[in-house]
Amino acid sequence: MIEFQNVTKQYSPDATALRGVSLTVEKGELVFLAGPSGAGKSTLLKMIAAMERPSSGRVLVNGQDVGRIKPAGLPFLRRNLGLIFQQQRLLTDRSVLDNVMLPLLVTGAPRAAAEQRARAALDKVGLLDRALAQPLALSGGEQQRVSIARAIVNRPQIILADEPTANLDRASANQVLDALKAFHSVGVTCLISSHDEQMLDAAARVIHLHHGQIDGQQDAGAQA
Ligand code: ADP
Numbered sequence: 001m002i003e004f005q006n007v008t009k010q011y012s013p014d015a016t017a018l019r020g021v022s023l024t025v026e027k028g029e030l031v032f033l034a035g036p037s038g039a040g041k042s043t044l045l046k047m048i049a050a051m052e053r054p055s056s057g058r059v060l061v062n063g064q065d066v067g068r069i070k071p072a073g074l075p076f077l078r079r080n081l082g083l084i085f086q087q088q089r090l091l092t093d094r095s096v097l098d099n100v101m102l103p104l105l106v107t108g109a110p111r112a113a114a115e116q117r118a119r120a121a122l123d124k125v126g127l128l129d130r131a132l133a134q135p136l137a138l139s140g141g142e143q144q145r146v147s148i149a150r151a152i153v154n155r156p157q158i159i160l161a162d163e164p165t166a167n168l169d170r171a172s173a174n175q176v177l178d179a180l181k182a183f184h185s186v187g188v189t190c191l192i193s194s195h196d197e198q199m200l201d202a203a204a205r206v207i208h209l210h211h212g213q214i215d216g217q218q219d220a221g222a223q224a
């Protein structure tokens, strides 16, 4: 479903974020992306969404080379992706429900249907009772779960969550992870990054990144 083939990303001559990364994520897998700040986790996730493109190598999503997608093709790719990134904050001037409805409304869904789907999504993250609250009235963990609801309301095949538990206490972080795992359990492919080793799920597959390389894959660039 997701394949990196010897991917290198250089932002500038002295900023190499990924070095010869190769990996495969199968449909329905739950994968944690671990490693310290600056290891390249965000860059890796952004490349799956074509928010960044490889300097060399290929990134395939459902067999499509996403580094070569033209701007007109991006909405089609991203329709399959639920994105939970720091940059995509909730809109603070409208309700939780309106935030979650937005991705449906922009694709032209009728309002009543969008509201029904948004309520179902909020129910799945345990926040239906906060539907009419303003985002800033919620705790950090609740806001992050609203972001998850917004990301999955279009029923994407893949969820990409970049540090979804950052700045949360342990209990809130676990609720966020449980919400993500609930989608994994119904077949959604999930990639979750975290710099916090304690957040990693012992039962899940963990990919460790250091200085832009996957641990144990230091020679991948030379081999490929
Ligand atoms: P992580 O998510 O693991 O913290 P990032 O992917 O954000 O790692 O960053 C990896 C490396 O790439 C870091 O050295 C970072 O400074 C650099 N980097 C990230 N984004 C940019 C950018 N837009 N321009 C230049 N350098 C960047």
Ligand code: ADP
Pocket: 116, 117, 120, 121, 124, 152, 153, 154, 155, 156, 157, 183, 186, 187, 188
């Ligand atoms: P409906 O709008 O028909 O009530 P739901 O949105 O409640 O449907 O979802 C129906 C089922 O599909 C739920 O059990 C949900 O967990 C599951 N499901 C499967 N794939 C996804 C996905 N990518 N995103 C959200 N839910 C999903």
